[in-house]
Amino acid sequence: MKKFLFLFFVVLVVFVFGCATVEEEGGSGKVASSTASGTLVLWNFESNSTDGWYGKGKWANACTVNSDSKFVKEGKYSLKIDAKGSKGWNQDIALNDGPFSGDFGNLKSITMDVYVPETSMKGLEYGQIFLVISGSANSWYQIPQGLKPGWNKLVYKLESDNIAGDIWHIYFVFNSGGDFKGPVYIDNVVGNF
Numbered sequence: 365m366k367k368f369l370f371l372f373f374v375v376l377v378v379f380v381f382g383c384a385t386v387e388e389e390g391g392s393g394k395v396a397s398s399t400a401s402g403t404l405v406l407w408n409f410e411s412n413s414t415d416g417w418y419g420k421g422k423w424a425n426a427c428t429v430n431s432d433s434k435f436v437k438e439g440k441y442s443l444k445i446d447a448k449g450s451k452g453w454n455q456d457i458a459l460n461d462g463p464f465s466g467d468f469g470n471l472k473s474i475t476m477d478v479y480v481p482e483t484s485m486k487g488l489e490y491g492q493i494f495l496v497i498s499g500s501a502n503s504w505y506q507i508p509q510g511l512k513p514g515w516n517k518l519v520y521k522l523e524s525d526n527i528a529g530d531i532w533h534i535y536f537v538f539n540s541g542g543d544f545k546g547p548v549y550i551d552n553v554v555g556n557f
């Protein structure tokens with residue numbers, strides 16, 4: 365009897381684990397896939413799409429997929445954000461309505477690779493991308509990072525109190541002194557536990 369119970373338990377564990385794995389792969393798809401290394405791939409654009417990133421209003425066409433390998437850090441594609449004319453605070457240029465992984469609230473940081481062509485930043489006093497996370501814990505949690513021409517490895521450290529609970533929207537807010545003269549490319553957006 366004990367042996368039977370043990371066997372039943374093993375089968376149950378395998379079944380539950382199996383379902384969880386399927387749900388993770390099927391349910392979250394390209395939006396979120398976990399690896400064993402304590403990272404969560406958030407957006408890598410490898411489905412040849414913007415992975416849900418879009419602009420609003422006059423920035424409706426700002427977000428497209430890039431396949432020029434010069435501006436790709438990982439795989440074949442990256443996100444191209446045409447920031448030409450963006451000046452000061454711009455929270456309409458790139459936002460995402462999810463769905464977001466249920467593990468999002470456990471992240472300690474988000475890292476991403478950003479390429480800024482020298483011409484795009486020409487004449488700027490400064491350029492920044494704020495990561496903004498909007499959710500039930502904090503409807504506007506913003507973290508700044510500065511940009512320089514060339515490749516940038518941006519690291520956004522997260523405070524768990526601000527990202528617990530449901531996540532509604534995520535924004536890449538552009539902020540600059542002077543106006544951007546061209547595009548910015550984003551790739552390899554990864555969450556770290």
Ligand SMILES: [Ca+2]
Nearest residue numbers: 408438439441
């Ligand atoms: Ca990529």
